[in-house]
Amino acid sequence: GNSVTQMEGPVTLSEEAFLTINCTYTATGYPSLFWYVQYPGEGLQLLLKATKADDKGSNKGFEATYRKETTSFHLEKGSVQVSDSAVYFCALTSNSGNTPLVFGKGTRLSVIA
Amino acid sequence: DARVTQTPRHKVTEMGQEVTMRCQPILGHNTVFWYRQTMMQGLELLAYFRNRAPLDDSGMPKDRFSAEMPDATLATLKIQPSEPRDSAVYFCASGWGTESYEQYFGPGTRLTVT
Numbered sequence: 001g002n003s004v005t006q007m008e009g010p011v012t013l014s015e016e017a018f019l020t021i022n023c024t025y026t027a028t029g030y031p032s033l034f035w036y037v038q039y040p041g042e043g044l045q046l047l048l049k050a051t052k053a054d055d056k057g058s059n060k061g062f063e064a065t066y067r068k069e070t071t072s073f074h075l076e077k078g079s080v081q082v083s084d085s086a087v088y089f090c091a092l093t094s095n096s097g098n099t100p101l102v103f104g105k106g107t108r109l110s111v112i113a
Numbered sequence: 114d115a116r117v118t119q120t121p122r123h124k125v126t127e128m129g130q131e132v133t134m135r136c137q138p139i140l141g142h143n144t145v146f147w148y149r150q151t152m153m154q155g156l157e158l159l160a161y162f163r164n165r166a167p168l169d170d171s172g173m174p175k176d177r178f179s180a181e182m183p184d185a186t187l188a189t190l191k192i193q194p195s196e197p198r199d200s201a202v203y204f205c206a207s208g209w210g211t212e213s214y215e216q217y218f219g220p221g222t223r224l225t226v227t
Contacts, residue, residue, distance in 0.1 A: 014196075032214060034214070036218075042216030042220055043117070043204055043206075043219050043220050043221055044156075044204070044206075044218040045218070046214075046215045046216070051214065074216070088161055089156065093214070098144045098163075098208040098210060098211055098214065098216070099161075099211075100146060100158040100161055100169065100207065101146075101148075101156075101158070101216065102158075103155055103156040103157075104155070105155040106155060106156075
């Protein structure tokens with residue numbers, strides 16, 4: 001079945017540090033890939049997506065590239081801020097839009113000033 | 114600013130009691146998902162609907178869980194009887210059509226069963 005594996009947290013960084021959160025997936029066919037973010041006490045919000053190989057999703061300074069050869073979708077940001085502290089989830093869906101998501105376990109990021 | 118709303122936000126109940134959670138999807142969205150979040154299992158799909166018809170409820174324990182959409186503006190998730198292992202955060206999400214990929218999540222219902 002489909003699955004997503006992402007790096008265990010928590011990750012603690014100083015402000016302006018470089019961020020990488022690793023994500024790899026197993027899926028049949030050609031999945032679409034997502035990063036969602038969850039701030040304390042809130043639901044998940046879509047951060048970025050990529051729907052085909054070599055696509056790069058980007059938003060709010062975050063980027064991730066869909067690498068089919070390595071089945072990866074690593075999240076990166078060049079300079080994190082305290083406001084980026086949250087839990088980040090990598091996810092996939094194996095079909096067309098608006099079908100159920102399969103999530104990784106989440107990675108908690110804490111950014112300290 | 115359109116949002117998915119969920120009620121109640123918090124629920125504490127005793128084992129054996131019925132629990133009903135409600136979700137109001139964003140107006141115009143035709144796809145509704147129920148997910149459960151626990152520390153051990155992470156986020157899992159329980160059920161989802163399109164145009165009010167259930168498409169997949171294989172993630173739900175059928176003997177105690179039920180999900181319905183009485184109308185396009187309301188989705189419900191019921192647990193009867195509740196058990197301590199049902200303690201989790203339950204999220205509702207909604208989206209539109211089959212071309213859009215974004216799912217909009219509600220704030221969740223935190224359920225504690227003692």
